[in-house]
Each structure stands twice: as C-alpha cells, then as structure tokens.
C-alpha cells in the first residue's frame with residue numbers, strides 16, 4: 226500500500242454531476258447545445274453555482290459574467306490569492322457533455338472531496354466559470370478569460386452582438402449574471418480538459434501534462450497566373466495558378482513534418498478563379514495555418530514557405546503573395562505545475578506524458594496573470610465539438626485526482 230496525503234475523489238459523483246449538467250440543453254443525439262448567455266446557459270450556471278454554494282463557497286460575478294467560487298483558507302480568508310481551477314460550461318450548437326464542463330465539475334468535485342475529509346488549506350481554493358469560451362454566439366472566443374487577463378476591454382466585449390441581435394451586456398442582464406464584483410487574483414490556475422485530439426487514446430496514456438499551447442501563424446496566399454482556354458493553350462505555355470498553388474500545398478505538408486517539436490501545417494481553404502472546367506485557373510487564393518510551440522520555429526516555417534513561394538513563382542511564371550493574417554504567440558505553461566501534474570500521476574500509478582494543446586483554451590489567457598497548466602484526459606476517437614464527444618469515467622476521475630494533488634501541492638507551497 227502506498228501512503229499518500231491526497232484524499233480520494235469520488236469518480237461516480239463527478240460522473241453524475243457531468244450527466245446532470247448535460248441534461249440542460251441535451252440534444253437527441255446525446256450531445257449538448259447550451260450556447261453562451263442563453264436561458265439554458267443560465268440554467269446551467271444556476272445549477273453549478275448552487276453546488277458551489279452548498280460546498281461552502283463565496284460566489285462572485287464580475288462585469289463580463291465570469292463566476293468565481295471561493296472556498297476560504299484555514300484562516301477564513303477569501304481575499305488572499307487563490308489556487309484556482311476552471312473552464313467553461315457554454316457549448317457549441319452541436320457540442321458534447323465534456324468540453325469545458327469537465328474542468329468546472331472537476332473543480333466542484335475537488336471542493337466536495339476537501340469537505341468530506343475536513344481538509345483546510347493554507348490558501349483559498351477557487352473554481353472559475355469563464356463566460357463564452359466557445360465564441361459560437363458572440364465573438365471573440367475565450368471572451369471571459371480574455372477580459373480577466375486584459376486581452377480585451379470589458380467595454381468592447383459588452384458591446385459585441387449576436388446574430389440574434391442581443392449584445393453581451395443585454396444578454397448578461399437578461400440571465401441575471403451582469404456582475405459588479407472585482408475578479409480575484411490567483412496564486413495558480415489549473416484547467417483539466419478532454420484532449421480533443423487522438424494522442425492519449427492512441428498511446429493508451431491516461432494523463433497529459435500539458436506543457437505548452439501552440440502558437441499560430443495564419444497566412445492568405447494569392448497566386449496570380451493567367452486564365453486561358455484549356456484546349457488551344459499548349460502545356461509549356463501555361464501560367465497555371467492552381468498548379469503553382471498545388472506545389473505549395475505539398476510544401477506546407479513537408480514543412481509541417483520537418484520542424485520540431487509540435488509543428489502543424491494545414492491548407493483548409495482554397496478559392497480557384499474562375500473555377501471553370503475548361504479554363505486554366507488564372508488566380509488561386511488559399512489559407513495556410515501553421516502552429517508550433519516556439520515562435521522562433523514558427524518564423525522559420527514562415528520563411529521556408531516564402532522561399533518556396535519565390536521558387537515556384539519563378540518556375541511557373543506566376544506571381545505569389547504570402548500575407549500573414551493572424552498571429553498568436555505560443556504559451557509555455559508553468560514548469561513547476563507541469564512537473565507537479567506528472568508527479569501526481571506517477572504517485573497515483575497513472576500513465577502520463579507531456580503534451581501540447583493545439584487548440585485555444587481559457588488557460589492560455591489566464592497564463593498571462595499567474596502560473597498556469599492544463600491536465601488532459603483521453604476522449605473517444607479524439608472527437609469533440611461534436612455530439613458524439615465521449616470520455617471514460619475512470620479517465621475523468623483520474624484527471625480529477627491529479628488535479629486535486631496539484632492544487633494541494635500548490636496550496637501548501639510558500
């Protein structure tokens with residue numbers, strides 16, 4: 226028997242919380258449609274806030290509707306920097322039961338476990354529910370955590386409108402979550418989440434200690450050749466924009482496989498002009514999405530693409546413009562927290578590996594304000610943003626145990 230100071234979380238209770246919350250906005254195919262700041266979102270918030278109050282928390286709501294539930298420390302303080310866990314409970318229109326919801330409800334389970342064992346902590350604990358992470362009804366995505374981290378101003382976000390016409394300010398008012406409380410400072414922030422990718426499941430590993438969120442550089446590439454008749458124009462006299470674009474698509478794939486450690490490269494969108502079956506294409510516009518853990522490497526990937534574009538332009542007698550349209554810096558998570566997650570997994574006898582997050586998460590913004598890390602657990606087939614999203618109860622419980630270990634570790638640290 227191993228002697229561990231981390232109490233055991235209740236995996237069944239965590240699963241039941243997930244299934245109960247998933248009833249609000251449940252879809253016929255087993256998913257959840259609970260868009261940000263709708264009445265269903267209100268019902269979800271009310272349910273979870275009730276659980277957090279029952280767990281002895283003080284609740285605060287800030288101007289963008291983020292909820293912070295604070296469990297006092299052993300000195301009865303709620304104003305000292307808290308060790309926090311959080312995520313979001315809004316979903317995509319055809320979302321699943323676990324994306325976001327798992328992070329919040331793992332937090333609820335941590336507090337319930339501390340209460341069961343009468344454990345007091347050196348610092349307060351907090352559970353955060355961030356507003357509009359999904360960005361499906363209102364842009365930008367990760368709105369609540371972005372306002373918390375001052376990536377956007379509150380005024381800008383309150384004025385954003387949904388397609389149905391409501392502004393964020395009006396929607397918050399309608400559901401009763403237009404708060405006035407000051408957001409708390411965190412001593413550390415952890416976010417457990419389903420992986421939303423296939424790596425852990427494929428490698429049969431239970432815990433992903435997320436060491437980085439990938440940076441992104443997006444480009445619009447425009448290739449200009451010359452429209453011409455598909456019949457009379459001999460092959461060697463063509464300036465075929467689609468042929469040149471195709472060569473670059475292959476280069477994007479080569480670049481993605483050549484740069485360590487976490488390089489991704491995707492061409493997901495292409496416009497062929499005039500897009501007629503008997504005309505040699507005179508113009509092609511396509512997207513390139515590059516991701517990696519280091520911005521230096523991302524820049525090298527972009528330089529590589531530009532060099533290829535210059536070579537192909539000369540070879541094929543076309544003009545190629547490569548224009549950067551989006552740039553997100555990579556986010557390295559806190560080394561001590563990542564190590565604590567790994568150690569907690571090992572002590573619990575769970576398989577663990579370091580991993581990168583390829584998607585955006587609230588943690589990426591919160592990381593600008595305090596030491597932050599994420600804990601990934603496998604999801605079935607790596608599928609999310611889909612009603613079929615699924616995860617195993619034992620893996621969700623394992624992630625929650627590792628979370629509790631890491632939070633206690635941090636709460637009692639200096």
Ligand SMILES: [Zn+2]
Nearest residue numbers: 324325358418
């Ligand atoms: Zn999420």
